[in-house]
Amino acid sequence: MEAFFAIFNTDLLVATIRLSTPITLAAVGATICEKSGIVNIAMEGMMIMGAFFAVIIAYYTGNPWLGLVGGVAAGGIFSLVHAVATVTFHLDHVVSGAVLNILSFGIVRYLMVLFFGHPGTTDPIPVGLGGYQFAIPGLSKIPVLGPMFFNQTPIIYMSFILIVGALFFLKKTKVGLHLRAAGEHPLALETIGVSVYKMRYLGVVISGLFSGLAGAYLSIENAVSFTEGMSNGRGFIALAAMISGGWTALGSFAAALFFGFADAFQIRMQIFKVLPIPAEIFIIFPYIATVIAVAGLVKKSRPPRADGIDFMIEREDG
Amino acid sequence: MSTVKEDRIVLEMQHISKQFPNVLANEDVSIQLKEGEIISLLGENGAGKSTLMNVLYGLYRPSAGKIILNDEEVEFSSPKDAIEKGLGMVHQHFMLVDNLSVTENIILGSEPGKAGIIDYKSARKEVAELSEKYHLEVEPDAIIESLSVGLQQRVEILKALYRKARILILDEPTAVLTPHEVDQLFLVIKKLRDSGVSMIIITHKLEEVKAISDRVYILRRGKCEGLRNTKDVTKEDLANLMVGREVVLTVHKEKKEVTGDSIFNLENVIVKNEKGINALDGLSLNVRPGEIVGIAGVDGNGQTELAEVLMGLCKLESGRIYYKGEDISELTTKQRRNKSISNVPADRHRFGLILPMTISENMVLGFHDEKPYVHGINLALDVIHNYSEKMVKDFDIRTPGVDIPAGNLSGGNQQKVILAREFSRNPDFLLVAQPTRGLDVGAIEYIHSQILKMRDRNVGILLISLELEEIFSLSDRILVLYEGKIVKEFVPEETTDKEVGFYMTGGKKE
Numbered sequence A: 001m002e003a004f005f006a007i008f009n010t011d012l013l014v015a016t017i018r019l020s021t022p023i024t025l026a027a028v029g030a031t032i033c034e035k036s037g038i039v040n041i042a043m044e045g046m047m048i049m050g051a052f053f054a055v056i057i058a059y060y061t062g063n064p065w066l067g068l069v070g071g072v073a074a075g076g077i078f079s080l081v082h083a084v085a086t087v088t089f090h091l092d093h094v095v096s097g098a099v100l101n102i103l104s105f106g107i108v109r110y111l112m113v114l115f116f117g118h119p120g121t122t123d124p125i126p127v128g129l130g131g132y133q134f135a136i137p138g139l140s141k142i143p144v145l146g147p148m149f150f151n152q153t154p155i156i157y158m159s160f161i162l163i164v165g166a167l168f169f170l171k172k173t174k175v176g177l178h179l180r181a182a183g184e185h186p187l188a189l190e191t192i193g194v195s196v197y198k199m200r201y202l203g204v205v206i207s208g209l210f211s212g213l214a215g216a217y218l219s220i221e222n223a224v225s226f227t228e229g230m231s232n233g234r235g236f237i238a239l240a241a242m243i244s245g246g247w248t249a250l251g252s253f254a255a256a257l258f259f260g261f262a263d264a265f266q267i268r269m270q271i272f273k274v275l276p277i278p279a280e281i282f283i284i285f286p287y288i289a290t291v292i293a294v295a296g297l298v299k300k301s302r303p304p305r306a307d308g309i310d311f312m313i314e315r316e317d318g
Numbered sequence B: 001m002s003t004v005k006e007d008r009i010v011l012e013m014q015h016i017s018k019q020f021p022n023v024l025a026n027e028d029v030s031i032q033l034k035e036g037e038i039i040s041l042l043g044e045n046g047a048g049k050s051t052l053m054n055v056l057y058g059l060y061r062p063s064a065g066k067i068i069l070n071d072e073e074v075e076f077s078s079p080k081d082a083i084e085k086g087l088g089m090v091h092q093h094f095m096l097v098d099n100l101s102v103t104e105n106i107i108l109g110s111e112p113g114k115a116g117i118i119d120y121k122s123a124r125k126e127v128a129e130l131s132e133k134y135h136l137e138v139e140p141d142a143i144i145e146s147l148s149v150g151l152q153q154r155v156e157i158l159k160a161l162y163r164k165a166r167i168l169i170l171d172e173p174t175a176v177l178t179p180h181e182v183d184q185l186f187l188v189i190k191k192l193r194d195s196g197v198s199m200i201i202i203t204h205k206l207e208e209v210k211a212i213s214d215r216v217y218i219l220r221r222g223k224c225e226g227l228r229n230t231k232d233v234t235k236e237d238l239a240n241l242m243v244g245r246e247v248v249l250t251v252h253k254e255k256k257e258v259t260g261d262s263i264f265n266l267e268n269v270i271v272k273n274e275k276g277i278n279a280l281d282g283l284s285l286n287v288r289p290g291e292i293v294g295i296a297g298v299d300g301n302g303q304t305e306l307a308e309v310l311m312g313l314c315k316l317e318s319g320r321i322y323y324k325g326e327d328i329s330e331l332t333t334k335q336r337r338n339k340s341i342s343n344v345p346a347d348r349h350r351f352g353l354i355l356p357m358t359i360s361e362n363m364v365l366g367f368h369d370e371k372p373y374v375h376g377i378n379l380a381l382d383v384i385h386n387y388s389e390k391m392v393k394d395f396d397i398r399t400p401g402v403d404i405p406a407g408n409l410s411g412g413n414q415q416k417v418i419l420a421r422e423f424s425r426n427p428d429f430l431l432v433a434q435p436t437r438g439l440d441v442g443a444i445e446y447i448h449s450q451i452l453k454m455r456d457r458n459v460g461i462l463l464i465s466l467e468l469e470e471i472f473s474l475s476d477r478i479l480v481l482y483e484g485k486i487v488k489e490f491v492p493e494e495t496t497d498k499e500v501g502f503y504m505t506g507g508k509k510e
Ligand SMILES: Nc1ncnc2c1ncn2[C@@H]1O[C@H](COP(=O)(O)OP(=O)(O)O)[C@@H](O)[C@H]1O
Pocket: A313, A314, A315, A316, A317, A318, B020, B021, B023, B024, B025, B043, B044, B045, B046, B047, B048, B049, B050, B051, B052
């Protein structure tokens, strides 16, 4: 019983939120991207760019807030490559995404050597955003929910706002409706005079900005330096969260929370060694949870109808 | 009936040409539209009608020529410009987002509301008012997916009216409608005309030209072949202008006595679709040798599942299928085909042919592993080649050679490749689904005559078609398919398309 409470307590839930934040951000961004009709598997690469540039800027300016802006911008700019490739040059979305992921490893390693003289880990930044944890007076005193939602660090708060913002954007705004139409029936949108290309660029870039923020969270809020490989497949787990969340913002958030929980749980199982099996086995737990979630839920969810389908008004083949 | 006031010209397209990367779709076409007038554009598939209208609507830029609207030259860089100038278009394939509501589809791109936020309340009100004003009743909150095609078309028309269209283009508006829905549409069109909307209606159906329009432009191979007043032109004249040669409008079908036992039977067949609903719901039918049984029905009432279950392509939940008295319910597709059952599938691009493969490869598809098309483990390429050349000759397939990809042929010639493959196997039972969808009058004429030839060779034929006209001109018996059941049987000579249409839409009378 004691062991049970060592694991299942408020700390576990707080850790769930922390571990799920980067997944949530990348998954919600990707949802918006795919709703516009562009398949995005490049969250990993965009996150890496965001994480790296957040550190670079924070390191040279000494200001983590500027680092945050830099990380977000880096994700957005990097995602533009995907938009140009898939929308303007009609390249296959998966091919472009795979290229972006690989490219990000190369770019980051090159710049590491250039700026710091070695690959691996950068020098630490003077202050990280982790130091700006603040409790919201009153609300943070609520048991369980208080520590989870009202005593957190800046990017975590931002992620809550962004989830609500994304929902509002998709459901209530004109541009949100246009963006969804671009992913369902692009020609219908074009024939009433709204540019499908613009909506798809917008979708991709929003996803880039969100993934960039997710990256910044990893490097300057959850840590104070950038390490190669620190994204550790979270971009792909975000992809899984988006799919098992049924290509909806709320679903993606729920799935991301689940994956965050799986991760928090496995860490505790390793530390507290409650079961008489080797602790290392639990490392694989979040990944198996991912596989099961995707395999179990993917059949029930439907992607936007024109997701991944190229849009071109005057075709070569007639 | 004519309410053409003075003869003020509201719209003129002058010497329009449109070059696509590989096709010259329009060449020096000029048309005029007068105020409050209805004109039709008549032409075969691929004549360039939709292209011309999409140029007018700003979706494509013309390669040459100009557009004059209300005495002013205009250049549209996107449909947005055209919409602003009072043009509206209902496309051949509906431009509706399936999972959005009627209201959302109608307001899309011109949503009411401040600061980028949609004011759904006033949107719904505007839509309701509009549909009341023009007597186009639809439920503003219904999701498009759940509406019939006729209602979806209403939404499309409302979409144009919402944007205050004064000139309305309708691209093949009747192609997907039942006879009753066509009548309703024509009423709507007349009402709109009376309220001052000028209209351009695209069609390849001759009766419609006569029924609805004041003047008709005939398009052939991208060029304008003429302009006629519909009052003083006959259907035969129109057909000849459209095709460029004399055509037979109705196939000649010998009445014949069908005797003998049925060759193909379905008994209480139930098939579920992917949503788990009974797509075929206890369907029974029989086909006798030497007769054509036509399945009439609105799309989505089980046609696809019927064709699939016959060929063993989907799971039979319950019921039995007999062929020549033998239960074939459990046989694989290949086994069925080897029992001289042939099949012309509805979707020739996805199921009938492998487009990137050559004509000769397609010609033996499915039999390519049998003698005489194999030597040991090799394909007998010379045999296949010779066989294909013979077929190309026999079935009058227009192609530069048998070694070019099937995808390079026109739709009509692609369909002939399938007919050649399926018909030359000397089947005893033939399933033909949508054999002439999207084909021109010439090709339809040929394919119909080939199907009748098979019937005269005593083959039992099941014809599934969404074209009621085709059902009427070919069938010996008509079965009406509604919600997965045969609800009525007719003999074509003893009924009318109206009556069949009534049962197709779920009507019942005693
Ligand atoms: N968007 C397009 N891109 C390239 N070629 C096209 C396009 N649309 C139509 N075409 C070609 O232009 C020709 C005319 O087509 P279309 O205008 O659709 O004919 P219709 O409406 O009279 O059946 C066809 O050969 C068709 O393949």
